[in-house]
Amino acid sequence: MLIDTDPYVSRGERVHVTERQDPVIYPTDHGTFLNREQIAFYDHHGFLFIPQFFSEQETRQLLAEQQRLWETSQSLDDPKIIREPGDETIRSIFAVHDHDPFFAELAHDPRLEAMARQILGSDTYIHQSRINFKAGFSGKDFYWHSDFETWHVEDGMPRMRALSMSIALTENYAFNGPVMVMPGSHRYFVSCVGQTPKNHYQTSLRQQRYGIPDHESLRWLAEQGKGIEMPTGPQGSLLLFDCNIMHGSNSNISPYPRSNIFLVFNSVHNRLAAPFGGTEPRPPYIATR
């Protein structure tokens, strides 16, 4: 008899750190868009930053389309639009690949799909997409987390076979609250303490309270790798990162807002099952089923 146990149990009563049970780079005959050094870097560190991946013209268009979407979303009362805790500033717009023709096309950009296939070793689909805005002067911090921990527990993503791509729409400086990653942390799974409440997503997208790693594990993770990296660079830069890398961001009091497009590619062999935490699945604008 085969006993099927979940290697990535979380939200229990005890913290434990376990080794990753899945490859980072999956065997593939899906081409070589990224070169050997880039693949080795991603494998080792769990992320890859490509400055000015998009041309100036492409970047201008991305920015214009993002501004159009922001403006038309300001007064909408739509669950896909997430606002800052404490005020009504838009923080994220979800599922842009699904409800907006321009971003739908972007999600099928052949270069992006080629990289996703090369790393995940299969065809892919968009698990989640969003535009993030971090306002100048008042952008809030976003605490450390592994996306996979949430996607596994709350969405039912079976294994670590997904990756995020973040396209910088504004320059990412060290001082305007850029994404910070812990290189090498993608090789460990940190279980988090606490039962997930019902409909957790309705508050967690504004401010996270469950799925939060403990201080000791975070210190340990930072010391395993090379501390903390802040990939920064001009508009049009691209950040690829593994679904399980520990990441977060500080606040932004600078006058310079920060906005990014996030696209999450999942392997077609890793489609969602029932949430491993036993809660109801989150809505499809957060996790494609």
Add this chain to the structure above:
Amino acid sequence: MLIDTDPYVSRGERVHVTERQDPVIYPTDHGTFLNREQIAFYDHHGFLFIPQFFSEQETRQLLAEQQRLWETSQSLDDPKIIREPGDETIRSIFAVHDHDPFFAELAHDPRLEAMARQILGSDTYIHQSRINFKAGFSGKDFYWHSDFETWHVEDGMPRMRALSMSIALTENYAFNGPVMVMPGSHRYFVSCVGQTPKNHYQTSLRQQRYGIPDHESLRWLAEQGKGIEMPTGPQGSLLLFDCNIMHGSNSNISPYPRSNIFLVFNSVHNRLAAPFGGTEPRPPYIATR
């Protein structure tokens, strides 16, 4: 008849930005501890960063003395000890030059005094001192401000003839909420809107609500100079900055706490008068009289 008007009016109903009416570097025959390039840099940018100013041995001692003072202060109920908004973590301990023999000696370090005299063109005294602790994981941001604006309005410091020295006791990384400065901003005085409430200092040291510059002025200041600088470096580094430079810091979710010793040197020709905002003077542990 001589009409004596205050060139640095603030806390009124209207924002206005005016040019600085005072030198940055005062004429001096007080020696040349800093070289010509360092003085020119400070004059132009309003700050100077000297990596590893203190020797390893000195830095170890500074750190040990700071830890001793932190530990003995944990459970004290003393107005000189300022705690984070929302919890009881210590954020600052004031007047360490006054109530602690080790830090009293540090405040008279001949090298520090020589630099202060060289820039301010006269003998100096300690206007304010403090140790700042920015906790790992939860250190809060500190919004943009000019120290001089507060010292003028709330303490009665007549002119811009003071400077701060910040000694790094932990490594300052870009990601652990280091001081950010707007180079060149020391050449402009930004008046802030709003009447100062009575006993403002009792809350402002935890979280500032008055003496806050407006967004438009901050954007303008950042564009006048070179945007924003984050002087970062190892333990024992020294940051000198003008009393009127616009500065602040982002939050710190990293596991690495940040702590600094702050010493403010004021010219003996710039001793405090009655507060220019018309309120009662703040207590001597915040502003030496």
